[in-house]
Amino acid sequence: MTGYIIQNISDSEKVVINALTTSSLYFTDINPALQVAYNKMLRNILVRSTGSNFKFAGRYMKSSALLGYYRRVNYYSTKIQTRLTSENYPDVHRDPRFKKLTSDDLNYFKSILSEQEILRASESEDLSFYNEDWMRKYKGQSKLVLRPKSVEKVSLILNYCNDEKIAVVPQGGNTGLVGGSVPIFDELILSLANLNKIRDFDPVSGILKCDAGVILENANNYVMEQNYMFPLDLGAKGSCHVGGVVATNAGGLRLLRYGSLHGSVLGLEVVMPNGQIVNSMHSMRKDNTGYDLKQLFIGSEGTIGIITGVSILTVPKPKAFNVSYLSVESFEDVQKVFVRARQELSEILSAFEFMDAKSQVLAKSQLKDAAFPLEDEHPFYILIETSGSNKDHDDSKLETFLENVMEEGIVTDGVVAQDETELQNLWKWREMIPEASQANGGVYKYDVSLPLKDLYSLVEATNARLSEAELVGDSPKPVVGAIGYGHVGDGNLHLNVAVREYNKNIEKTLEPFVYEFVSSKHGSVSAEHGLGFQKKNYIGYSKSPEEVKMMKDLKVHYDPNGILNPYKYI
Numbered sequence: 001m002t003g004y005i006i007q008n009i010s011d012s013e014k015v016v017i018n019a020l021t022t023s024s025l026y027f028t029d030i031n032p033a034l035q036v037a038y039n040k041m042l043r044n045i046l047v048r049s050t051g052s053n054f055k056f057a058g059r060y061m062k063s064s065a066l067l068g069y070y071r072r073v074n075y076y077s078t079k080i081q082t083r084l085t086s087e088n089y090p091d092v093h094r095d096p097r098f099k100k101l102t103s104d105d106l107n108y109f110k111s112i113l114s115e116q117e118i119l120r121a122s123e124s125e126d127l128s129f130y131n132e133d134w135m136r137k138y139k140g141q142s143k144l145v146l147r148p149k150s151v152e153k154v155s156l157i158l159n160y161c162n163d164e165k166i167a168v169v170p171q172g173g174n175t176g177l178v179g180g181s182v183p184i185f186d187e188l189i190l191s192l193a194n195l196n197k198i199r200d201f202d203p204v205s206g207i208l209k210c211d212a213g214v215i216l217e218n219a220n221n222y223v224m225e226q227n228y229m230f231p232l233d234l235g236a237k238g239s240c241h242v243g244g245v246v247a248t249n250a251g252g253l254r255l256l257r258y259g260s261l262h263g264s265v266l267g268l269e270v271v272m273p274n275g276q277i278v279n280s281m282h283s284m285r286k287d288n289t290g291y292d293l294k295q296l297f298i299g300s301e302g303t304i305g306i307i308t309g310v311s312i313l314t315v316p317k318p319k320a321f322n323v324s325y326l327s328v329e330s331f332e333d334v335q336k337v338f339v340r341a342r343q344e345l346s347e348i349l350s351a352f353e354f355m356d357a358k359s360q361v362l363a364k365s366q367l368k369d370a371a372f373p374l375e376d377e378h379p380f381y382i383l384i385e386t387s388g389s390n391k392d393h394d395d396s397k398l399e400t401f402l403e404n405v406m407e408e409g410i411v412t413d414g415v416v417a418q419d420e421t422e423l424q425n426l427w428k429w430r431e432m433i434p435e436a437s438q439a440n441g442g443v444y445k446y447d448v449s450l451p452l453k454d455l456y457s458l459v460e461a462t463n464a465r466l467s468e469a470e471l472v473g474d475s476p477k478p479v480v481g482a483i484g485y486g487h488v489g490d491g492n493l494h495l496n497v498a499v500r501e502y503n504k505n506i507e508k509t510l511e512p513f514v515y516e517f518v519s520s521k522h523g524s525v526s527a528e529h530g531l532g533f534q535k536k537n538y539i540g541y542s543k544s545p546e547e548v549k550m551m552k553d554l555k556v557h558y559d560p561n562g563i564l565n566p567y568k569y570i
Helices: 011-022 032-048 063-077 103-112 151-164 216-224 242-247 331-348 357-366 391-407 420-431 433-437 457-468 504-510 513-520 536-541 545-558
Strands: 053-056 059-062 118-120 144-146 168-171 188-191 198-202 207-211 265-271 277-280 306-313 320-328 349-356 380-388 413-416 442-449 479-487 492-499
Touching (some): 103 144, 151 168, 151 265, 151 277, 207 216, 242 306, 320 331, 320 391, 320 420, 331 380, 349 420, 357 433, 380 420, 391 413, 420 433, 433 442, 433 479, 433 492, 457 479, 457 504, 504 513
Parallel strands (some): 144 188, 168 188
Antiparallel strands (some): 053 059, 265 306, 320 413, 349 479, 442 492, 479 492
């Protein structure tokens, strides 16, 4: 196994990691001051981590596992107790069609699964990691997690659950942001974490076939060794699964260059609600025989079938990367720089991200030991990445582009990474924003698509609405503020409302206001994070009644008992 060593781990950090990973330490028993210290320590280690695995005390550990420890320590150190979703949303009722688990059900699962593939809630086994979402906004009550090691076992599980009408929540890395991967009530959790093998890779075509549970970063590292690269990149790449990425149709940082998964995914292996295995792991880029069935499952969030295998077209690994971090004085200037970048950097432009000033202030609060890239503060910042096959050519094009936009006064300041370390450090100021947004207690996240000219106006309108409701300000006000950042190249805004607590007053102020605003601009209420539980009631702001009916008809047809990921999507 390939691993990555986290550099400069102090003796105190080694003690904490050892305690958290080798003992049955209960975080509630940790002194509150130590909870905070542990939280900061783990965060700092994660920030320094460069890969999905690292070596500690002679063994390899996934950074996703360490992220889990961090999430749990952070949970207690911030003293935020995640309330049950059923308590927060009393209007949502458990479907009486679904069976409650019995000893007979457990005995059946024991007959087809090993002890290591079954996790049961008990005094010694805490399932909160599986029951709670990344933002600690949603919390289910599942008492059983199944982690099958083969597709055939997934089939047997679903066949049984369908016959017995046991509701099932498919779960990958549990990095979703809309409550789509955690139970609402007591649904059985079916984790794909043990389906984590690379099946095949063709170094000529660049086609990768892998299990759904392969961690995205591991998949990318594998093909990178073959001089290829995964066609998308996400902040959660060290934890999210390839299958989950496809199931949510994640977009990420490379969509500008390589397009969406609807174009990159060539085939899928899917287990249907009745246990039938549909093997459509094709490797042909051109196949016009009949309906393109895989498209039904890309973005379906595990509601009509569980993705267990993925065939995807990877892209040649660029030989040269450049990253520049720029400042501008208005969002209009962000748009001007984007137009110029497309014109002058066209074939090598791989990412164009924008961040507002507030987002970088929050990032600074988490990157205390990192120097801010620029001397002065500005209203907006831009991160541009180029990638190509000839460094001299790329450097020359980027240099000319930067000289032009700075001479014309569109860009006020900027810096270009001089080596790999600086490149990664510049990216941190973009990638740290999601974590920093929830550092005060929580965050309401809205990923939406809008026409580029209207992209930032939603942030301004949201801040105005929160101020009018007298919710935003210093403590004890519940809202820290609304920030905006995102992928300019595909019109994807990430609106994050950083809060000190989750409460209904904030939620009512934001919803449906945000969705109404997006609809008025003819945008989409979900750009890449999916619908999940959070947005299921708001799909009508982006889709017509006829389209919604067709989706519901498909759900009923393929999952007549409604066992897959209930209470969500539509």
